[in-house]
Structure formats: structure tokens, C-alpha cells
Amino acid sequence: MSLSKREMILAAALELFTERGFQATSTALIAKTAGVATGTLFHHFESKEALINQLYLDIKLAMATAMVPEKSMSSLSSVEQLKVAAAVLWRQALEWCITHHKEARFFAQYNHSPYIDKQTVAQAQTQVLGFVTELIEQGQAIAIFKPLPAPLLYEVCHGLMLQTAFFYIEAESRPSETDIEQTFGLLWDALHA
Amino acid sequence: MSLSKREMILAAALELFTERGFQATSTALIAKTAGVATGTLFHHFESKEALINQLYLDIKLAMATAMVPEKSMSSLSSVEQLKVAAAVLWRQALEWCITHHKEARFFAQYNHSPYIDKQTVAQAQTQVLGFVTELIEQGQAIAIFKPLPAPLLYEVCHGLMLQTAFFYIEAESRPSETDIEQTFGLLWDALHA
Amino acid sequence: MSLSKREMILAAALELFTERGFQATSTALIAKTAGVATGTLFHHFESKEALINQLYLDIKLAMATAMVPEKSMSSLSSVEQLKVAAAVLWRQALEWCITHHKEARFFAQYNHSPYIDKQTVAQAQTQVLGFVTELIEQGQAIAIFKPLPAPLLYEVCHGLMLQTAFFYIEAESRPSETDIEQTFGLLWDALHA
Amino acid sequence: MSLSKREMILAAALELFTERGFQATSTALIAKTAGVATGTLFHHFESKEALINQLYLDIKLAMATAMVPEKSMSSLSSVEQLKVAAAVLWRQALEWCITHHKEARFFAQYNHSPYIDKQTVAQAQTQVLGFVTELIEQGQAIAIFKPLPAPLLYEVCHGLMLQTAFFYIEAESRPSETDIEQTFGLLWDALHA
DNA sequence: CATGAATGAGATTTCATTCAT
DNA sequence: AATGAATGAAATCTCATTCAT
Structure with a gap:
């Protein structure tokens, strides 16, 4: 087996x-x-709910592993470095979602569902996807990102990425190179101060 | 009674x-x-599902009524006009959500839920909130919005607004004037070509 | 129906x-x-447990109704009066148990079972069979019953009666007149100072 | 270990x-x-039921060992001898129950429970606590105990003892010397012809 | 002797919906 | 229109026991 x-x-x-x-x-x-x-x-x-929460964590972990940058986000000091790092994360996330259909649909459906404990969501956000928050804070530190609350911007990143991925999955099409660049523009321009 | x-x-x-x-x-x-x-x-x-679908339509209609612009969106031809119109919609939507707590939470939870028929969602999007799509298409017509699919941009608008509203509701705080302007920036910059 | x-x-x-x-x-x-x-x-x-508790109360009430004395127990002042009253209760209880097989077995099985709430037992003891306690206290007041705690003596009465009834039910026989008198003796002599 | x-x-x-x-x-x-x-x-x-039956026997045996008289009950011929022997058994049983809380509660709960085989109960009654029946029959032989069926009187002894022990356990108090004597009176007077 | 993953029948309880009043 | 007792299929979860290791 x-x-x-x-x-x-x-x-x-x-x-x-x-x-x-x-x-x-x-x-x-x-x-x-x-x-x-x-x-x-x-x-x-322990229960059906425990099962879906475990599934959520497992998938978040798998996605994070596919995205995980080699270097820490806290050492990025120039706009260019940041933009490149963010674009890499965006591409990795989108591509992972496209090659992991079911997992992406799972997120689109259950990311804010009442079946997933707030605790589980928080755990994923801090432990598993902490590097995204790091990147956001780094961008704010050098004043190129809007000075809005970091958790709000984290949600914006997450939401935009999922919405975009879900759009292509629903349409059963794949984003072209240009689409990836253009949609990254949605995020980058939104964040940019 | x-x-x-x-x-x-x-x-x-x-x-x-x-x-x-x-x-x-x-x-x-x-x-x-x-x-x-x-x-x-x-x-x-007729059924529990019919009830929640009716509720969805009622609330969407109430929100649209609070936001509805006086003039048609299709007559906007300058960037300035468009931006002002969009900013008004953003403010109206946010303020309505903040003074209509329960209704906003309802959207945050049920906007993409399987309990709401796709038909009901489509009906709301075209009939009730059609002016948003009109605005998007107008902006694309004069080439100031990114040339991404209009339905994707509609979802982006909707998603960003709800996420923002939900953020303040969860935090039990209210956005300041500056917050409203800044968060509108998230949307406008994202859309801008 | x-x-x-x-x-x-x-x-x-x-x-x-x-x-x-x-x-x-x-x-x-x-x-x-x-x-x-x-x-x-x-x-x-509400639940299976609520059902058995209701059954317990109903049966206790039925038994009490069959036993219930016409006069209050608190007016008994002579030994003879008390003994006659007690003998009547004993006989009524035994006879009710014998003509109410199932109910008696139910008590024998569930009287001290964990399925019956302590609250339900207490309610039965005070509200439904209060006259037994009254008789005991009356007997103690005129010093013909042992000065042990009244609740203990109540349990002794109840226990002896059920044990006796159950003995005949199990043996599938019926107590003779003499048996009834003799078994009443068990109780009376036990209580007597 | x-x-x-x-x-x-x-x-x-x-x-x-x-x-x-x-x-x-x-x-x-x-x-x-x-x-x-x-x-x-x-x-x-072998099974959960075998376990509880074994537990029942073990505990009965432990209690019997603590009570067991040095001489056979069948040689008691005077009222005085009998009463002293009975009083000793009563005291031993009560004291054992009080120093063996859990075991006493176990009896109070499982003595007539359907989980304990009738065979196990019979075994305990004849082999382990046979001396109680012996004492009862001895008392009936010299006509100082009521001429009721011996098994009924055995149950009365057992029931009164457990009820008394359980009363003090529940109240989380201990019987005084006087209480022990008085409660023994409950039993002795009940049995006495 | 000891382990603990695996089993699957069975238990209690829920709930959207109907319909006679 | 309004009521609320009745329905019965279906869902989640439990648990004594087995057996390969």
C-alpha cells in the first residue's frame, strides 16, 4: 500500500x-x-470538523512549501528587490493553484468558512505563510506600500490571488504569461503607496 | 404589530x-x-433555501439602493469623472456596510456560498449592481483600466470592498476619513492601467 | 385513539x-x-434520559396516589394511630406493587440508577411522597422511632418495601395476609425506638 | 512496578x-x-462483562475477608451469643465500607445490576458470605428471628447495611459509636421475632 | 504477554417539510 | 393565513472486540 x-x-x-x-x-x-x-x-x-481543519493546514503547508522563498524577506531593501520577490511569490502561488486544481478550489470555498477554526486560520497565517507578512512589513518599512494595517494588506494579497486563480479555474482556461504579469499588476499597484 | x-x-x-x-x-x-x-x-x-436566496436579494437590493448613482455610468468620459464616481460608490458601499453590520456579515459569509443559487447571484450582479459593471467597462473603453476580463475586475471590486468592510467589522473599529481614502486607493490603483 | x-x-x-x-x-x-x-x-x-426521568416521576406519582392517606400525617399523636397509619401505607404500597408488576420492577431496577437525575429523585421524595417523611418525623416527635436522621429512615422504609415486593415478584408468588403482617413487622420493629 | x-x-x-x-x-x-x-x-x-463480574467477586471476597468470623455461626445457641456475633458483623461491614469508599459505592450501584450474572451473585452469597445465611438460619432455629424466608432476610441484612453505609458516604460524614449501635438496632429489631 | 490500528454494526438525535385542524 | 404534531431518512459518532505484528 x-x-x-x-x-x-x-x-x-x-x-x-x-x-x-x-x-x-x-x-x-x-x-x-x-x-x-x-x-x-x-x-x-476526532470529528468531521477536525478532519477539514487538518486538511486545511496540510494544503496550506503544501502551498507554502511550493512558494517558500530561499532567502528571508526581511533583507530586501530596494524597491526592485521587493517587486521581484513579490512577483515570484505571485507566480508560484498562481502556478501551484493551477496545477493543484482541487486544492485551489478547496481554498476558494473554505478559506473563510465557519467550518475552519479561527485558530487554524491564524496558525496558517503566522506559521505557514509568515513570509508574506514579512514581505508586506518590509515594503511598509521602506515606505513603498500603503500604510494600511498589515493584516488588511495580507488579506488583500490572499484574496486577490485566490480570486484570480479561481477565475481561471472556473473558466477552465489558463493564464498566459501576459495575464500573469497583468494580474500581478493588480496586486502590486494596489499595495503601492 | x-x-x-x-x-x-x-x-x-x-x-x-x-x-x-x-x-x-x-x-x-x-x-x-x-x-x-x-x-x-x-x-x-417554499423552502429554507428559497428563504436565504430571498434574503440575499433583499439585502443586495437595499445595499444597491444606498449606493445607486443618480446618473448613468455610461456617460462618464474623463478620468476625473470616473474616479470621482468610483470613489463615491466605494464610500457609499463601505458606509452602508458599517451601518448595516449584520447585512455586511451576511455578504461576507454567503457571497460565494453554495446555498445561494448562481442564478440569484447573476441576477444581483446584472440587475441590481449593473452600474458597477457599467463603470468598469466605461473605464476600459477609455483605456484607463487594465484590459483584464470585466467579470474578473468586478469580482476584484466586490472582493476588496467586502474584505475591507469585514476587516473593520471584525476589529470592531471604524475607518477614518483617511482610511476610506487610502482603501479606495487599493481599488483604484489595482484597476488603473 | x-x-x-x-x-x-x-x-x-x-x-x-x-x-x-x-x-x-x-x-x-x-x-x-x-x-x-x-x-x-x-x-x-428531549432525550432518552428525559424520557426515563418522566417515566420515573409518573410512576412515583401513580404509586403515591394509590397510597395517599386521607388525613394529614402530622395530626397523629398516639402510638396506635401511627402504627395503624403506617400499616395501611405498607399494605397499600405492597398491594399496588403486586398489581403493578411492571412499575414495581421499574422501581427495583431504576430507583438508584445513574439514569435518574438526583433532582428527579429529590422531587419525588419531597413533593410526591412527602407524607412518608411526615409520618417518620411525627413518630420521632413522640419518641417512638429511633432518633436517626429522617432521610436515612425514609430510605430504610423505601428499601424494605421494594425489597419485599421484589422478592415476591421474582418468586412469582403473592404474600399471604400473614406475610403482609410479618413483613410490616420488619419495618415497624426496625423503626421502633 | x-x-x-x-x-x-x-x-x-x-x-x-x-x-x-x-x-x-x-x-x-x-x-x-x-x-x-x-x-x-x-x-x-474475556469481555467487559467478565471484567465487572470478576471485580464484583474480588470485592465481595475482600469484604468477606474483613468480616469473616473466627468461629462457625452454626454453633451459636443463645440469644446473647447471636446478638454479639451479629453486632460484630455489622460493625465490621460498616467499617470496611467506610474505609473502602469506592468498593462500597460499587456495591451500592452494581449489587442488583443486570451486568452482574445471577450466577456470580449466587456464588458470592453462598460461598463468600455463607456465614451470614448461617447466622440467619441459626437465629430462626432457636426462634428468635421472624419465620420469613431466609433469602428475604438475607436481602434485608444486605440492603440495610448498604443503605446505611451509603448514607454516610453520600453525606461525607462518619457514623459515631452511637450511630453504629443505633443502626445495628435497625437490623436487629427488624429480624427479631 | 503486549500492542493499537482497524472494524462496522448500531445508537441517539436532528430537521426540513407536510397536513389536518 | 396560521398552527404545531408528526414524520422518517439520514447524519455523526461510539465502542467492544480482533488480529497482525
Whole structure:
């Protein structure tokens, strides 16, 4: 068996939650799809909600791993450096979303859903995607980003990226090179002081 | 009684859906909160889903009424005119959201929820908030907005506004005059070619 | 329909709880036996526990009604009066138990069970069977009963009666006149100073 | 490790069964509390029911050992001898219950519970506590005890003792010397012809 | 002896909706 | 229009027990 039962449950849940929604997916169906007994699901996850929260963290982590910059964001001191770093993150995020259809749809649907604990969201924001906040604060430090609250700008970045990715996924098309540059412009211009 | 039973049901549903979520709110609780019998709810609305869709339309309409410009957007030909018109819409929308707490939370939660029919969303977008799309197309016509797909830009406008409003609501604070201008900048700069 | 659905549920629950035990009786079986839908049970009783507590109170009340003395116990001043009153209660209680098989078994099984709230037991003891406590205190007032705590003596009365009734029920026999007198002796002699 | 795993399982079961009830205590919880794996419990006991029956027997045996008279009860021929012997048993039983809190609660709860086999109860009554029945029959032989069925009187002894012990345990107090004598009077007077 | 992941039948409870009054 | 008792399918979660390691 290449995947552990736990992993098969998570995979089945991702598939079903994005295609049918959280409430419309029964735990029995998840278990059946994963090829395990219903009890097994509850052996690995305390509840259906615990399962979706774990899924959220796992996916955020996978996305962050795909985006993660090699150098710390706190050493960027020129506008050019910052813009290049931001553009790289934007491209990585968009491309990951496009090659990870289900995961992107999952975010689009569950990013602000009541099923995900605020605690889980906060954990993802600070621990997993902390480098985005770092970049924002760095940009504000050298006064090229608008002096709005950093958490608001973080949400703006996140929201714009997801909206853009979701737009192409829904349209079942892919952004061209130009689209990527243009849509990055949405973000950069929005942030720029 | 100043409010009809139908109106009391809608008010109770708004309160409960935003505070507890759609699924966590039973029709029995809505009826009890509204002070009517369970059967009465189904006299006025065909189903629980019909109820939330009606609520969505009602609220969108109320918000649009508060924002609605006096002149058509299609007659704007200069950058200045467009920017002023857009700024007015931004301010009106934000202020309405801040004085209509529950309604704003409702949008933040249900704007992309599976409980709202795509048909209802489309109806709101074209009939009720058509002037926003008009403004976007006008701006693209005179080449001051980025030449990205108009529906994508519509979503960007909507998303940024809700995110901003929700940020202040969650923080239980109010945006200052400067905040309003600065956050409008997020939108305007994002759109600007 | 001679019995309301609520009453049919209570009757079915009494039958099944005494024959199969609380845990071994599913709510589905109770509903089926009562000839109603499962949901109906939960329309009338908040939970399975609420059902058994209600049953407990109902039965206690029925037993008390069968035993209830015409005069207040607090006016008994001579030993003879007290003994006669006590003997009458003993006989009434035993006879009620013998003509109410199921109910008596129910008490024997659930009187000190964890499924019955302490609150429910207390309510039965003070409100429903208060006259027993009255008799005990009256006997202590004229110093013919042992000066032990009244609640302890109440438990002794109750326990001896149930044990005796249960003994005959289990043996599937009935106490003779002499048995009733002799067993009353167990109680009276125990209490007597 | 001073206690074998088997003993730790029994100790955990006693604790949990008395505090939470038989059904509300899962085998997984017993194992966890005992610090062993779930499977281990089933190596030592065939089933959850076998476990509680073993516990019942162990505790009955421990109590009997603490009460056990040095001489056989069948050689008592005078009222005085009998009364002294009975009083000793009463005191021993009460004191054991008071210094063995959990065990006493266990009896109060499970003495007539459906989880304990009738066979187990019978075994305890004849083999372990046979001397009580012996004493009763001896008293009836010399006509100082009421001529009621011996098993009924055995139940009366047992019931009165447990009720008394439980009363003090619940009240979190201890019986004084006088209380012990007075409560022994409850039993002796009840039995006395 | 010991482990603990896996099982799957079964339990309680919920809830949108209907309909006789 | 208004009521609220009744429905019964379906959902989540539990748990005693097994067995491969």
C-alpha cells in the first residue's frame, strides 16, 4: 500500500468536499471513497470538523512549501528587490493553484468558512505563510506600500490571488504569461503607496 | 404589530444565519425566534433555501439602493469623472456596510456560498449592481483600466470592498476619513492601467 | 385513539426498560413498539434520559396516589394511630406493587440508577411522597422511632418495601395476609425506638 | 512496578465504573487509565462483562475477608451469643465500607445490576458470605428471628447495611459509636421475632 | 504477554417539510 | 393565513472486540 489509510481519508475528503461541499459530504461517503471503515475515520480524526481543519493546514503547508522563498524577506531593501520577490511569490502561488486544481478550489470555498477554526486560520497565517507578512512589513518599512494595517494588506494579497486563480479555474482556461504579469499588476499597484 | 410575520421571519433568519451559519440554524429555530409557528415559515417561503436566496436579494437590493448613482455610468468620459464616481460608490458601499453590520456579515459569509443559487447571484450582479459593471467597462473603453476580463475586475471590486468592510467589522473599529481614502486607493490603483 | 402518542411512548418505554434494561432498549425500538415514528419520541421528550426521568416521576406519582392517606400525617399523636397509619401505607404500597408488576420492577431496577437525575429523585421524595417523611418525623416527635436522621429512615422504609415486593415478584408468588403482617413487622420493629 | 497490569486494569475499572457508570465507561478508557493498550484488557478478561463480574467477586471476597468470623455461626445457641456475633458483623461491614469508599459505592450501584450474572451473585452469597445465611438460619432455629424466608432476610441484612453505609458516604460524614449501635438496632429489631 | 490500528454494526438525535385542524 | 404534531431518512459518532505484528 503506497498511501496510509490516514492519507487516503484526507485525499477522499479533499475530493468530496470540493465537489459536493462540506455538509453534503457524509463521513460514511468519505470512508467508503477512501476504502476504509467508518470507524477508521474517527480513529484518525476526532470529528468531521477536525478532519477539514487538518486538511486545511496540510494544503496550506503544501502551498507554502511550493512558494517558500530561499532567502528571508526581511533583507530586501530596494524597491526592485521587493517587486521581484513579490512577483515570484505571485507566480508560484498562481502556478501551484493551477496545477493543484482541487486544492485551489478547496481554498476558494473554505478559506473563510465557519467550518475552519479561527485558530487554524491564524496558525496558517503566522506559521505557514509568515513570509508574506514579512514581505508586506518590509515594503511598509521602506515606505513603498500603503500604510494600511498589515493584516488588511495580507488579506488583500490572499484574496486577490485566490480570486484570480479561481477565475481561471472556473473558466477552465489558463493564464498566459501576459495575464500573469497583468494580474500581478493588480496586486502590486494596489499595495503601492 | 409593525412588522408582518413575513418580515419577522426574514429578520430572524438574517440574525441567525450570520451568527450561527446556515446549516446550524434550523427552520424551527428561525420560526421560534420570529415568534411564529414552524408551518408559517413554509407558507411564506417554499423552502429554507428559497428563504436565504430571498434574503440575499433583499439585502443586495437595499445595499444597491444606498449606493445607486443618480446618473448613468455610461456617460462618464474623463478620468476625473470616473474616479470621482468610483470613489463615491466605494464610500457609499463601505458606509452602508458599517451601518448595516449584520447585512455586511451576511455578504461576507454567503457571497460565494453554495446555498445561494448562481442564478440569484447573476441576477444581483446584472440587475441590481449593473452600474458597477457599467463603470468598469466605461473605464476600459477609455483605456484607463487594465484590459483584464470585466467579470474578473468586478469580482476584484466586490472582493476588496467586502474584505475591507469585514476587516473593520471584525476589529470592531471604524475607518477614518483617511482610511476610506487610502482603501479606495487599493481599488483604484489595482484597476488603473 | 384512546391513548395519546405521548402515553403510548411512555407505556412502551416502561415495558421495554423493565424487560430489557435501559441501555439495551434503543429509542428506535421504543418508537416502533409504541407505533410512532422515531422523531415523534423526540418531539415529546428531549432525550432518552428525559424520557426515563418522566417515566420515573409518573410512576412515583401513580404509586403515591394509590397510597395517599386521607388525613394529614402530622395530626397523629398516639402510638396506635401511627402504627395503624403506617400499616395501611405498607399494605397499600405492597398491594399496588403486586398489581403493578411492571412499575414495581421499574422501581427495583431504576430507583438508584445513574439514569435518574438526583433532582428527579429529590422531587419525588419531597413533593410526591412527602407524607412518608411526615409520618417518620411525627413518630420521632413522640419518641417512638429511633432518633436517626429522617432521610436515612425514609430510605430504610423505601428499601424494605421494594425489597419485599421484589422478592415476591421474582418468586412469582403473592404474600399471604400473614406475610403482609410479618413483613410490616420488619419495618415497624426496625423503626421502633 | 508494584502492581501487575491485570491489577491496574481492575483498579482503573473500579474507579471508572463507580464514578461514571458501566455503560459510560468504554474499555478504551479503562485501558488508558490503567496505562495499558486496549488489547491488553482482553488478554486478561474475556469481555467487559467478565471484567465487572470478576471485580464484583474480588470485592465481595475482600469484604468477606474483613468480616469473616473466627468461629462457625452454626454453633451459636443463645440469644446473647447471636446478638454479639451479629453486632460484630455489622460493625465490621460498616467499617470496611467506610474505609473502602469506592468498593462500597460499587456495591451500592452494581449489587442488583443486570451486568452482574445471577450466577456470580449466587456464588458470592453462598460461598463468600455463607456465614451470614448461617447466622440467619441459626437465629430462626432457636426462634428468635421472624419465620420469613431466609433469602428475604438475607436481602434485608444486605440492603440495610448498604443503605446505611451509603448514607454516610453520600453525606461525607462518619457514623459515631452511637450511630453504629443505633443502626445495628435497625437490623436487629427488624429480624427479631 | 503486549500492542493499537482497524472494524462496522448500531445508537441517539436532528430537521426540513407536510397536513389536518 | 396560521398552527404545531408528526414524520422518517439520514447524519455523526461510539465502542467492544480482533488480529497482525
